[in-house]
Every structure is written in C-alpha cells, then in structure tokens.
Amino acid sequence: MNSHGLAAIAMISQLLWVPVAIYLSLFRGHGILLAIGIPLGVQSLLSYTISIRKWHAVNNLISQSKDETHLPPQYPSLVPYVGSALSFVWDNAGFLRQATRYGGRLISSRISFLGFEIFAFQDRQTVAKVWKQTSLSSPISIFVYAMKYFFEIPENVLSVYRADTSGPFPKPHRDTNIPPQARVDHITHYGFLQALSGPGWLPTTKRCMNALVSRLEEKGLSEEWTEFEDMSEFFKEWVGASLIESLFGPSMLRINPTFVKNIWVFDEGIPWLARGVPSFLRPSIYKARRAAIAQIRNWYLYAREHFDESYVSPDGDGDPFWGSWLMRYRQKNLLPAEKHNDEVLSKLDLGLAWGVVGNTTPTSTLFAFHIFKDLTLLSRVRDEIETSFGNQDLLDINPSELIKQPLLSSAYAEILRLFIDVFFMVTSAHKDVPLGSYHLPKGRIALINSGISHKDDSFWNTRNGEHPVTSFWAERFLIDPSDPMSGPVAPGVYKPPSREESDRGDGGKAPYFSLKGTEGSWFPYGGGHSICPGRVLAKSAVLFVSVLLARDYDIEPLVERIETTNWRCGLGAEQIKHAIPFRIRKRRR
Numbered sequence: 162m163n164s165h166g167l168a169a170i171a172m173i174s175q176l177l178w179v180p181v182a183i184y185l186s187l188f189r190g191h192g193i194l195l196a197i198g199i200p201l202g203v204q205s206l207l208s209y210t211i212s213i214r215k216w217h218a219v220n221n222l223i224s225q226s227k228d229e230t231h232l233p234p235q236y237p238s239l240v241p242y243v244g245s246a247l248s249f250v251w252d253n254a255g256f257l258r259q260a261t262r263y264g265g266r267l268i269s270s271r272i273s274f275l276g277f278e279i280f281a282f283q284d285r286q287t288v289a290k291v292w293k294q295t296s297l298s299s300p301i302s303i304f305v306y307a308m309k310y311f312f313e314i315p316e317n318v319l320s321v322y323r324a325d326t327s328g329p330f331p332k333p334h335r336d337t338n339i340p341p342q343a344r345v346d347h348i349t350h351y352g353f354l355q356a357l358s359g360p361g362w363l364p365t366t367k368r369c370m371n372a373l374v375s376r377l378e379e380k381g382l383s384e385e386w387t388e389f390e391d392m393s394e395f396f397k398e399w400v401g402a403s404l405i406e407s408l409f410g411p412s413m414l415r416i417n418p419t420f421v422k423n424i425w426v427f428d429e430g431i432p433w434l435a436r437g438v439p440s441f442l443r444p445s446i447y448k449a450r451r452a453a454i455a456q457i458r459n460w461y462l463y464a465r466e467h468f469d470e471s472y473v474s475p476d477g478d479g480d481p482f483w484g485s486w487l488m489r490y491r492q493k494n495l496l497p498a499e500k501h502n503d504e505v506l507s508k509l510d511l512g513l514a515w516g517v518v519g520n521t522t523p524t525s526t527l528f529a530f531h532i533f534k535d536l537t538l539l540s541r542v543r544d545e546i547e548t549s550f551g552n553q554d555l556l557d558i559n560p561s562e563l564i565k566q567p568l569l570s571s572a573y574a575e576i577l578r579l580f581i582d583v584f585f586m587v588t589s590a591h592k593d594v595p596l597g598s599y600h601l602p603k604g605r606i607a608l609i610n611s612g613i614s615h616k617d618d619s620f621w622n623t624r625n626g627e628h629p630v631t632s633f634w635a636e637r638f639l640i641d642p643s644d645p646m647s648g649p650v651a652p653g654v655y656k657p658p659s660r661e662e663s664d665r666g667d668g669g670k671a672p673y674f675s676l677k678g679t680e681g682s683w684f685p686y687g688g689g690h691s692i693c694p695g696r697v698l699a700k701s702a703v704l705f706v707s708v709l710l711a712r713d714y715d716i717e718p719l720v721e722r723i724e725t726t727n728w729r730c731g732l733g734a735e736q737i738k739h740a741i742p743f744r745i746r747k748r749r750r
C-alpha cells in the first residue's frame with residue numbers, strides 16, 4: 162500500500178473515536194481504559210507505519226533535491242507527543258547516531274520530543290553550511306545552558322543573556338534595540354576573540370610555554386626513571402596549571418594554591434551537573450565549585466590592590482596581577498554590564514578557567530600517550546622537531562612555526578577527531594536560514610554532534626580498512642602528493658584541487674597537512690563565528706608539550722592502550738577510563 166492509502170486509513174481511524182464517545186456516554190466508568198487505549202493504540206501504530214514509509218520515501222528523494230525549502234525528514238516515533246524523548250534521554254549519542262544515518266550515509270532529521278521538534282543536522286553539506294551562516298553565529302543559547310547548570314548564574318542575569326538578541330558582532334543586529342551595557346554576547350565574545358585568536362594569542366602562548374618549561378623543571382626529574390601512577394593526574398597538575406597561569410597570571414595560583422585541584426574536582430562533576438544531580442548527592446562537586454569561586458573573588462581583591470598600568474609587560478598583554486589583557490578587559494567591560502557584579506563575574510571566570518583547561522589538558526595527555534606508545538612514530542616526531550628547530554632553545558621556538566609542523570599537526574587533528582565529542586546547539590533568532598538541501602525555521606533548535614561525524618566511515622580515509630575510523634592513525638591528515646591513497650578523506654569523496662599543492666612553495670613533493678574537504682565532518686571546535694576562540698592556543702600548547710617531552714625526555718606508558726567512556730557525552734574530550742601509570746626520565750644527550 163502506498164503512503165496515500167495509509168494516510169486515508171489513518172484519517173478513517175479517527176472515526177474510531179465516534180463509537181468510543183457513544184460507549185463512554187452510555188456506560189460511564191466501565192472499561193474506560195480499554196475504550197480509550199484501543200483506538201489510541203491503533204492510531205499510534207498507523208501513524209508510526211505512515212511515518213516509517215515517509216522516512217524512507219523522503220530520504221530516498223532528498224539526496225536528489227536542491228530545494229532549500231525542505232525540512233529534514235521526520236524520524237518515526239511510536240508514541241505521539243512523547244516522540245523519541247525516552248530513547249534520546251536513555252542514550253542520546255546512540256539514539257542520534259541511529260536517527261541521522263540512512264543507507265550507509267549521514268543525514269539530517271527532525272526528532273519529536275515532548276511536543277517539540279529538534280532538528281539533528283549530520284550530513285556534511287548541511288553542517289558545512291551551518292558554520293557559514295552568520296545568523297547562526299551566536300553560541301548564546303548553549304552559553305546560557307552552561308551558565309545556569311554548571312556555574313549557577315542567577316536567573317536575573319541569565320535573563321540579560323537571553324534578552325540579548327543583538328548578536329556577537331560589533332554592530333548590533335538591525336532589528337534589535339539592546340542598550341550597550343546589555344550587549345553581553347558582544348562584550349564577552351569580543352574579548353575572547355581579541356585575546357585568544359587575535360593580538361593576544363602570541364603573548365599568551367609564550368607565557369604558557371614559559372610556565373610549561375618552568376613547572377616541569379620544578380618536578381626535579383633526573384636521568385633516572387621516575388614512576389608516576391597516572392599520566393592524566395600528572396598532566397592535570399602540570400599542563401592545567403600552566404594554561405591557567407598563562408591567562409590568569411602567577412598571583413592567582415600563588416595566593417590560591419588549591420585552585421587547580423578545585424577546578425579538576427569540579428570538572429569531574431560536570432557530567433553530574435549536566436544531568437541535574439543535586440548537591441546532597443554529590444556534595445564534593447558543589448564544594449569545589451564554591452571554593453574555586455571564592456578563590457577567584459579573593460584574587461580580584463588582591464589584583465585590585467596591587468595592579469597599576471606600569472606593570473603591563475612590553476607586549477601590552479601580560480601583567481603579574483591580572484595575568485593578561487583578557488582579564489583586565491573583563492574587569493573593565495563585563496563587570497559593569499547589566500546585573501553583573503563580582504559574584505557573577507567570578508562564576509563566569511570559573512567558566513573561562515574550565516574552558517581553558519577542560520579539553521586541552523586531556524587532549525595533551527592523549528596526544529603524548531599515543532606518541533610515546535609508538536616508538537616508530539616517536540622517532541619520526543623527533544626527526545620533525547630536529548629538522549625544524551635543531552638545537553634552538555625551546556623557549557625561542559616560534560609558535561607560528563610550531564603549529565605548521567605537518568606530522569605533529571596531523572597527529573593532533575587525529576586525536577581531536579578520535580576523542581572530541583561535542584554537541585552543538587544552533588538557532589536563528591530573527592529569520593529562517595537556508596542550508597542547502599534544508600532550511601532551519603526561525604526560533605527552532607538544531608543539534609549537531611561532532612563524535613558522529615568524526616567517525617563516519619563513509620567519509621574518512623581508512624586506507625581500505627587498514628586504519629578504521631575508531632583507531633588512531635597519526636598520518637591520516639597528511640597528503641602525500643605521490644600517494645593517491647593518502648589524505649583524510651576517502652578517495653572518491655573529495656579530491657583536493659591541484660592548486661592546493663602548488664600553493665605550498667616546496668615544489669609540491671613533501672607530504673603536507675590538510676583539512677581541506679573536511680569542513681562538515683571535522684569540527685572539534687565548532688565552526689563559523691562561534692568556533693572555539695582558544696583553538697590556536699590549544700594547538701600550540703599541546704604541540705609544545707609534545708615537543709618539550711619528545712626532545713628532552715623519555716616516557717614509557719606502562720599500559721598498552723587507553724580506554725575512554727562516553728560518560729561526558731557531548732561535553733568535549735572523552736573521559737579516560739583508568740589510570741595511566743608511566744615512567745619518565747631526562748634524555749641523555
């Protein structure tokens with residue numbers, strides 16, 4: 162039977178309610194459940210069958226259509242109103258994976274959820290278009306969610322963020338009339354962009370490199386092996402503290418020696434907070450959060466007392482009390498924003514501190530583990546470092562050169578592909594947004610998950626199955642001009658333009674790092690205007706950690722492999738399941 166026939170039967174099934182109404186009026190109270198349940202059940206089954214038919218029909222047609230007025234196909238669900246809510250809450254990653262795959266390829270779909278509709282965009286053409294749309298460029302909705310559930314920002318402040326539809330750009334959206342002190346989206350993101358991917362990136366990266374070198378020196382490692390119980394803990398304390406120091410400055414950690422520890426207790430609690438677990442069930446998370454917030458406020462008082470402009474370093478960015486331009490900017494511009502005060506800003510700064518360390522630290526652990534576990538890879542990494550930097554003092558390495566190293570860049574991109582699992586939520590406040598095959602109507606919410614796209618075996622190059630998408634292959638993102646089987650994208654899915662090779666000025670012979678063609682499939686940092694502003698700092702920090710370790714130290718991980726869990730599903734780096742014992746010594750030269 163075709164779907165018209167089924168639709169007709171569904172309409173006729175509505176008539177079942179006529180005998181039910183007669184029955185109920187004649188025999189009040191008798192068999193009421195059966196009388197309502199049977200027609201409801203019949204109707205649900207029929208509409209489920211129809212929606213399955215439509216699902217197949219639309220998915221088969223959609224791949225040939227270029228009409229942007231389409232909505233993605235509706236994912237079938239058996240129970241009206243509740244929709245897919247139960248499956249989604251039970252295992253959101255597993256459910257989304259199923260709802261966004263058809264005929265072996267990633268697709269987009271609409272999911273009904275307690276009377277609402279959520280759009281799930283996973284096909285790479287739509288995802289790539291999402292990142293290009295300026296009207297989807299404000300991360301404010303996810304920002305408000307995190308502020309509420311993770312950082313306990315009071316409702317009256319959240320309402321300022323919700324009301325701010327003026328956008329993140331210097332010029333407010335033309336349909337809005339938000340006063341300058343309430344343009345919190347712009348105030349916040351302007352600061353991030355200037356400090357992390359604009360003029361502040363280099364000074365911040367340099368401070369981070371300095372902190373990494375001196376904090377590792379302080380551990381007093383020698384040419385004899387020293388054994389540690391857990392690489393994750395070692396990196397949390399070392400890399401985490403160095404990253405915090407690069408932005409919050411040395412005074413912050415000196416007057417609050419337990420701040421980094423509190424951040425990590427809080428970080429471990431984030432998946433609980435995301436699930437709404439109350440304080441009496443997990444008091445340690447709430448205690449660590451309170452302590453960290455109090456420490457930040459304590460630091461405000463100290464910095465206000467000691468800072469004056471003459472302490473700002475010649476690069477115009479760092480200073481010993483506020484630590485960086487970004488922190489001074491936030492004191493000057495975010496503190497006076499509507500409904501903001503020290504309490505609110507300290508919670509927002511806790512969010513920033515968590516953003517700085519939360520993904521970068523586990524990424525650096527995973528990166529170091531994979532390099533040191535594979536001795537062939539380690540030796541190639543050491544060659545790359547030797548060729549590019551020779552005996553240069555580590556602190557003289559130019560970060561802009563560091564982040565161009567092909568093998569290190571490829572291995573880094575591969576670690577992010579394999580281990581960064583983030584949910585992105587996008588919405589357009591002012592108008593419908595065309596996205597190629599589909600459009601996103603104004604005010605509707607769409608989800609995109611990086612983990613699903615990062616492991617799409619119809620897209621990634623596995624070298625004929627030799628390197629499955631679930632495994633680490635350091636060279637996946639390297640294109641070797643003499644090897645047509647190389648490169649991140651499966652042969653046949655994307656062919657790099659020949660211009661890409663000649664652009665590099667090395668005669669086009671050496672293997673080079675490339676992300677071309679992966680725009681809608683590799684997005685560990687998000688995309689478009691709301692892309693993670695700390696991504697270049699993160700890459701330089703992680704690469705510098707590996708250069709420092711590979712050049713000056715030997716490390717032996719004492720476990721064979723790392724297992725991760727999806728307990729943190731959608732929050733960034735996957736959780737490492739177990740301790741990673743290892744030993745370390747200075748290299749003999």
Ligand code: HEM
Nearest residue numbers: 300516517520521524583685686687691692693694695699
């Ligand atoms: C491997 C490391 C990192 C990963 C995978 C990562 C990933 C992300 C992602 C997925 C977002 C959300 C983007 C969106 O909403 O569309 C984000 C936001 C953000 N990240 Fe990162 N990040 C990393 C490192 C860093 C570092 C080192 C900083 C440093 C300061 C940082 C600062 C931020 C900030 C401030 C935001 C919020 C931006 C906003 O609201 O516009 N991140 N990051």
